[in-house]
Amino acid sequence: MQVVSTNTTRLCSSKSVVSINGKVPGPTLYAREGDNVLVRVHNHVPNNITIHWHGVRQLRTGWSDGPAYVTQCPIQSGQSFLYNFTLTGQRGTLLWHAHISWLRATVYGAIVILPKKGVPYPFPKPDGEKVIVLGYSLQVASGKTYLLRIVNAAVNDELFLKIAGHKLTVVETDAAYTKPFTTDTIFLGPGQTTNALLTADQTAGKYTIAVSPFMDTVVPVDNVTAVGFLRYKGIQPFSPPHLTATPPINATAVTAAFASGLRSLNSPNYPAAVPQTVDHSLLFAIGVGVNPCPTCVNGTKTVADINNVSFVLPTVALLQAHYFKLQGIFTDDFPANPPSPYNYTGNPPANLQTTNGTKVYRLGFNETVEVVLQGTSLIAPESHPIHLHGFNFFVVGKGLGNFDKGKDPSSFNLVDPVERNTMSVPTAGWTAIRFRADNPGKTM
Incomplete structure (x- = not known):
């Protein structure tokens, strides 16, 4: 990973930001359960930097966890650091991000942990997979099912995600399998990840993907809805989209319903080892x-x-x-x-x-x-x-x-x-x- 400064443009305004390999979001890390992962980070900017592998268990490799001044000294300008850890007992989607100052706002990306070779998913095999770091456009084929790996890389915001006309079936959260749970609204807190199956079963067209904030108190927030598009193959890019209504900003009931619908898969192959006694x-x-x-x-x-x-x-x-x-x-x-x-x-x-x-x-x-x-x-x-x-x-x-x-x-x-x-x-x-x-x- 190369930590560099790069120009980025948002809403017609350009500025220089810290990034990984010149991209925001940064590259997706792909590995399998049980893999030993080596990532060398080279720092080419004046800022100190560290990387946190959000959700990776770091069994006896706490020095690769990333919090600056806690588990490691920061990587100074012109220096590099080798992160070395093993992905143990996890499969699904996680997040990596900077863990110093506010660099997390631009230094982040997804971690995709595939099952061990020969081990199937505990749900129907999708026809394709898409990584979504909440800033995106998706192209799908009618009748196909896709595994969406959704990452909330926002620094502080809790977010709703909806796709016009489509249901989503949640099958994993934070790299742990869940019982299939069908919903029209995904809710994610900062750093959370959710894998969901989407079947392209609607009339071919272009459908709005909407991401909106959740806030149920008096604290002011930037109440802006971000929009992407789910586009069926063969549809012109400028076709008028099917729209979707986002939940109210204070939709506490929607967040509660989503949370109550999530359950561990708890199957023979993936048991839920819930502590029954407390020390x-x-x-x-x-x-x-x-x-x-x-x-x-x-x-x-x-x-x-x-x-x-x-x-x-x-x-x-x-x-x-x-x-x-x-x-x-x-x-x-x-x-x-x-x-x-x-x-x-x-x-x-x-x-x-x-x-x-x-x-x-x-x-x-x-x-x-x-x-x-x-x-x-x-x-x-x-x-x-x-x-x-x-x-x-x-x-x-x-x-x-x-x-x-x-x-x-x-x-x-x-x-x-x-x-x-x-x-x-x-x-x-x-x-x-x-x-x-x-x-x-x-x-x-």
């Missing part, structure tokens, strides 16, 4: 707080927090502290529960606690963990995207309002919950996940 039960309240900021206009700034703690970069690099065994940089005092009382649904707390170190919650190898993530602030963005590096997890429960530990666990799905590496916690709602701590050296 550690954690409650993380996720919200927005206010910190002093002498250089800001109002003297304060909003910051994200978990359990009323917001991370502040330490003055000593994390890798430096680990290598030289420096004390006081890593601390084990991260609270397993939010402070009490905690205002789940009101205004953000003032004078938010911060830390100049890295607070961690340490787990034993192969212990099982349940985390309930509680959304807290009504003025926060529509939801809180959560990505767990190095692990997949099962989404065993979800609801609105405050989590009730005496009642809500009885509704958990411990049979076939969807398996993901990224998900969203609803505003003033909660999501419960379970996973096994089987990847030494990784932290949440």
Whole structure:
């Protein structure tokens, strides 16, 4: 991969951006389950760069995960770095992207993990496959079925996707197979991927592909619908398209219906290994707080927090502290529960606690963990995207309002919950996940 500057044009305006191999999005990485992957990244721009392989489990290869100053030093201008990891127990579609500053906005692409040779898909073999990084045009043939590998590479936006006149059958999310689920609307959070089958079963023509944002609170967003086209072979490019209506921007019910329809495949070949017992039960309240900021206009700034703690970069690099065994940089005092009382649904707390170190919650190898993530602030963005590096997890429960530990666990799905590496916690709602701590050296 060559990190270079390239000119790109959007809406009649051109500017220079950082890219991979001069393309936005960058190249699609193709591999098979079980392959050892070697990717050398050469940095030819003034900016530091790292690459995160979003969703790859990185079993004992955490140094190839990509977060700058956490698992690796950034690749400086004129330097290169070799990423080396094995794709273990995963097949489907994932995302790669820059993991430093805001370079993720232009440095990103898809990862396609094919099954091992000779191993079929657990669904009818499609006639073709298309990678969609939400910016596209598709050409199809009547009567054929296509596997669409859909990637949300947006930095912050949750998105709806619809194709006029066509249904989509979801068969995989975040490189984990699902029970076939048919819908007319796909919903993806930042970094999420979805594989869906599309059959070209409509009258030959040109059909609108619409991507629109989801936002169900008062935070302003760029409410723009991006449009592409599904074009049947033989149809003229300038034929008038069939249009589709996008969901309302605050269509919470649509997002809830999509989430509730997702289930792990849970077949003999692909069982859902949902932890039935829990060694550690954690409650993380996720919200927005206010910190002093002498250089800001109002003297304060909003910051994200978990359990009323917001991370502040330490003055000593994390890798430096680990290598030289420096004390006081890593601390084990991260609270397993939010402070009490905690205002789940009101205004953000003032004078938010911060830390100049890295607070961690340490787990034993192969212990099982349940985390309930509680959304807290009504003025926060529509939801809180959560990505767990190095692990997949099962989404065993979800609801609105405050989590009730005496009642809500009885509704958990411990049979076939969807398996993901990224998900969203609803505003003033909660999501419960379970996973096994089987990847030494990784932290949440």
